[in-house]
Amino acid sequence: MAKIRRVCHLLLRFLAFAATLSAVVVMATSHERASFFTVSVEAKYTNAPAFKYFVIVYSVVTVYGFLVLFLPAQSLLWRLVVALDLVFTMLLVSSFSAAVAIAQVGKKGNSYAAWLPICDSVPKYCDRVTGALIAGFVAVIIYIILLLHSVHTVIDPLLLRKN
Amino acid sequence: MAKIRRVCHLLLRFLAFAATLSAVVVMATSHERASFFTVSVEAKYTNAPAFKYFVIVYSVVTVYGFLVLFLPAQSLLWRLVVALDLVFTMLLVSSFSAAVAIAQVGKKGNSYAAWLPICDSVPKYCDRVTGALIAGFVAVIIYIILLLHSVHTVIDPLLLRKN
Numbered sequence A, B: 001m002a003k004i005r006r007v008c009h010l011l012l013r014f015l016a017f018a019a020t021l022s023a024v025v026v027m028a029t030s031h032e033r034a035s036f037f038t039v040s041v042e043a044k045y046t047n048a049p050a051f052k053y054f055v056i057v058y059s060v061v062t063v064y065g066f067l068v069l070f071l072p073a074q075s076l077l078w079r080l081v082v083a084l085d086l087v088f089t090m091l092l093v094s095s096f097s098a099a100v101a102i103a104q105v106g107k108k109g110n111s112y113a114a115w116l117p118i119c120d121s122v123p124k125y126c127d128r129v130t131g132a133l134i135a136g137f138v139a140v141i142i143y144i145i146l147l148l149h150s151v152h153t154v155i156d157p158l159l160l161r162k163n
Helices: A002-029 A049-068 A078-108 A123-155 B002-029 B049-068 B078-108 B123-155
Strands: A031-036 A039-044 B031-036 B039-044
Touching: A002 A049, A002 A123, A031 A123, A049 A078, A049 A123, A049 B078, A078 A123, A078 B049, A078 B078, A078 B123, A123 B078, A123 B123, B002 B049, B002 B123, B031 B123, B049 B078, B049 B123, B078 B123
Parallel strands: none
Antiparallel strands: A031 A039, B031 B039
């Protein structure tokens, strides 16, 4: 039972690592050139501070997720990993939400502020950003599951065990 | 010692409650009318989905923070509170980040996407949104402190105690 649990845990961590890695790669490599009248503009992630924040945070978490894969099961450092999971999940949630907020304006625009949607001009770029955000969402969900599982194991919040 | 700790804890929770409440009130009541050529537009929080999300999440957390203030110190439900703190802090971080991302575009604009800043047209509205975001930031910080304190107490991640 403990072995199955350990394998499931490692599998989830590996999936989270793969999701953050693909989010970074897809977001960082997506670019498209568009012409407005005589001006040619290249759409890429560095144009929006929220997308830059997304790439930085997801890169850091990718490195962290990779290192954690090699931590032995008996290590006492797993307690530190719970605390680090908490901090990094906050950062993931934060950068993901900021990126989604900006992507939403990019797709739908905002008529009150006279911000026009840009996805008609750079459709491929928009599709790739959407892909990166989906991978980012998967990573966020997995990290939240890992965290809630840790909390459940350690604190027993639903009072299932007898004292 | 336990009593001082209990008072500090309650004080922090009360501050978090006050911060989320003021964030909601300031964000929800801020509006300003501006005229572009012949069109009159009212800037208010319902114009941006990210601000609507901010108001909804902060309202829910305000109610939660109010209820937790009345939980007796001996209650076993404090374990459930740790798990709920985790979920609500994620929601706070998420809505705060999304609102900041949109507010940043509102203040600075984005020249690549041809989104113009709107703060010159509605300066008072911008100031009030900034105020709401500052209160929101304070609430996020307090909830993260409460969470890290719970984790520290229960899991001892820095391995300070001898086994």
